[in-house]
Amino acid sequence: RSSWLLLAPLLTPPVPVITAPPCSLCPEGAHRFQWIRNLVPEFGISSSHVKVLSSPAEFYELLKVQIKTAKQRVVMASLYLGTGLLEQELVDCLEETLEKSLEAKGLSDFRVSILLDYTRGSRGRKNSRTMLIPLLQRFPEQVRVSLFHTPNLRGLLRLLIPERFNETIGLQHIKVYLFDDNVILSGANLSDLYFTNRQDRYVLLQDSPEIADFFTELVDAIGDVSLQLQRDDTVQMMEGMVHPYQGDKMAYCEIANRRVMEVINSARTRQELLHTKTFHSSQQGSSLLSQQGSQASRGLKPEPDTWIYPLIQMKPFGIQIDEMITETLLTEAERDARIYLTTGYFNLTQAYMDLILGTRAEYRILLASPEVNGFFGAKGVAGAIPAAYVYIEHQFYSEVCYLHQQERVQLQEYSRAGWTFHAKGLWLYLAGSDLPCLTLIGSPNFGYRSVHRDLEAQVAIVTENKALQQQLHREQEQLYLCSGVVSSSTFEQPNRYVKLWVKLVTPLIKNFF
Numbered sequence: 001r002s003s004w005l006l007l008a009p010l011l012t013p014p015v016p017v018i019t020a021p022p023c024s025l026c027p028e029g030a031h032r033f034q035w036i037r038n039l040v041p042e043f044g045i046s047s048s049h050v051k052v053l054s055s056p057a058e059f060y061e062l063l064k065v066q067i068k069t070a071k072q073r074v075v076m077a078s079l080y081l082g083t084g085l086l087e088q089e090l091v092d093c094l095e096e097t098l099e100k101s102l103e104a105k106g107l108s109d110f111r112v113s114i115l116l117d118y119t120r121g122s123r124g125r126k127n128s129r130t131m132l133i134p135l136l137q138r139f140p141e142q143v144r145v146s147l148f149h150t151p152n153l154r155g156l157l158r159l160l161i162p163e164r165f166n167e168t169i170g171l172q173h174i175k176v177y178l179f180d181d182n183v184i185l186s187g188a189n190l191s192d193l194y195f196t197n198r199q200d201r202y203v204l205l206q207d208s209p210e211i212a213d214f215f216t217e218l219v220d221a222i223g224d225v226s227l228q229l230q231r232d233d234t235v236q237m238m239e240g241m242v243h244p245y246q247g248d249k250m251a252y253c254e255i256a257n258r259r260v261m262e263v264i265n266s267a268r269t270r271q272e273l274l275h276t277k278t279f280h281s282s283q284q285g286s287s288l289l290s291q292q293g294s295q296a297s298r299g300l301k302p303e304p305d306t307w308i309y310p311l312i313q314m315k316p317f318g319i320q321i322d323e324m325i326t327e328t329l330l331t332e333a334e335r336d337a338r339i340y341l342t343t344g345y346f347n348l349t350q351a352y353m354d355l356i357l358g359t360r361a362e363y364r365i366l367l368a369s370p371e372v373n374g375f376f377g378a379k380g381v382a383g384a385i386p387a388a389y390v391y392i393e394h395q396f397y398s399e400v401c402y403l404h405q406q407e408r409v410q411l412q413e414y415s416r417a418g419w420t421f422h423a424k425g426l427w428l429y430l431a432g433s434d435l436p437c438l439t440l441i442g443s444p445n446f447g448y449r450s451v452h453r454d455l456e457a458q459v460a461i462v463t464e465n466k467a468l469q470q471q472l473h474r475e476q477e478q479l480y481l482c483s484g485v486v487s488s489s490t491f492e493q494p495n496r497y498v499k500l501w502v503k504l505v506t507p508l509i510k511n512f513f
Contacts, residue, residue, distance in 0.1 A: 033438060033462045036309045039321050041267040043211050044275070044304030047465035052475050053202035059188060060086065060195035062204065066179035067093040070110070077115040077174045077219050081128040082191030090190065091131055098139045111142055115219050117172040118147035118227055123163055129229055137231045146223035147235060148172035148455065151252050151316060154245035168512040170316060173443045173454040178216065181209040185441050185459050187424045198374070199414070200422045201441050201475070203461070211308055214267045218312070221259040222455065225252070257317040264312065306463040313444060313456040322444060322458060323451050327351060329428065333361035336431035340476050342366035344374065344422040346393050347447035347510055357399065362408050366483055367393065368421040369413040370495055385513060388506045391498045394491050401488070411486035414479065425458065427476045435469035436476065438462045448511040
């Protein structure tokens with residue numbers, strides 16, 4: 001059964017229905033995931049360019065080093081930038097690099113582009129905007145700050161929903177940090193918690209110009225349909241652009257769809273041409289080798305052993321690529337394959353739940369215990385959110401038990417004193433293998449929000465290289481070591497008591513968190 005055929009009924013007009021020729025560069029084992037390139041660009045790289053990070057401190061130090069050594073561009077997309085000392089240090093690093101670029105070249109072509117969410121980035125008197133305005137004032141020609149505002153928050157709804165709660169309607173949730181040709185994919189935001197004691201996932205793709213160009217273009221595309229922060233803390237749209245909440249909603253979404261799909265499709269075309277060119281070059285290189293010896297091989301790149309596929313989900317704009325590919329991966333996972341799936345907010349869509357409960361692979365699902373949930377101890381209504389997640393988890397566990405699937409589908413709760421948990425993604429182990437050959441890493445949480453409300457991006461990393469597979473395996477093991485297996489007795493503990501009003505309200509509001 002072809003994975004591509006499974007996708008066919010799900011395709012919407014913005015997604016191109018193009019059957020790509022088989023890639024001759026890919027070893028046999030990678031062929032099972034080649035169908036992904038029918039929807040998105042495929043970037044073949046060497047596994048030596050991939051580094052998996054493990055701690056918030058390592059992530060923070062890497063951000064600073066990369067900013068300081070950048071020569072051409074810094075592009076950062078996040079939900080928000082925090083307002084503490086650690087975040088200020090990042091801004092100071094940007095300022096220092098911008099100053100150096102001007103001193104070195106006079107009129108510098110060094111650029112900084114930052115994409116944040118409008119509602120989250122505007123919360124409070126001191127916020128992401130006030131942190132970045134000094135950069136805009138000092139370097140107006142080099143710095144761009146874009147604030148995405150969901151088109152679904154408009155009219156009376158926008159006027160009535162108070163600050164903080166307005167974020168439930170939809171967000172810019174992509175997290176990508178790139179510096180020249182180095183790209184960090186993560187689920188972590190630019191905030192002190194994510195630099196200290198909030199566990200997430202992080203992967204560095206080094207010296208990967210095509211991938212860096214793709215994400216630069218993606219952030220630019222979203223930036224073009226976002227509000228532009230001005231030096232006086234006002235915002236305005238680019239000239240001629242439809243306004244996200246004052247203009248026509250359908251027209252705005254069509255323009256946004258077109259801009260983002262242009263980036264995806266043009267990168268796909270470029271990569272297809274590059275694959276063809278590389279394949280012919282390698283064939284010519286082989287004949288030259290036989291004629292001229294090893295001298296001819298020095299100009300040839302080694303064949304890739306790792307493939308990166310960017311997966312984009314922007315349901316407000318009619319883009320559902322990540323959803324389609326994730327569903328197909330879950331559908332196609334064979335008997336005795338193992339999927340380790342993790343999310344900081346366990347609130348799976350019905351489609352994902354049905355696939356997990358109805359397919360053949362083994363699942364080990366890692367989620368946050370109430371104490372490491374990001375909302376634990378929050379004031380007001382938000383303080384009840386961990387209890388709502390407990391209720392959702394209990395319902396899912398009850399369904400697993402009802403279907404007698406406890407052996408095949410196992411829940412595990414992350415617990416670590418003084419820490420919170422925000423890691424998301426999955427690792428796929430083929431039947432009979434002790435190492436993963438594929439991982440998904442990025443911003444989606446596999447929940448309703450990720451699929452329907454927010455702008456999301458992650459990458460599928462497919463690798464044949466044992467050393468990289470071992471890196472990914474160690475990452476998975478490290479996270480799961482801090483967990484305990486969920487059983488019926490878990491929900492009998494006093495800290496798992498869920499008040500009646502939370503049980504009644506959760507089904508009504510679960511699609512908003």
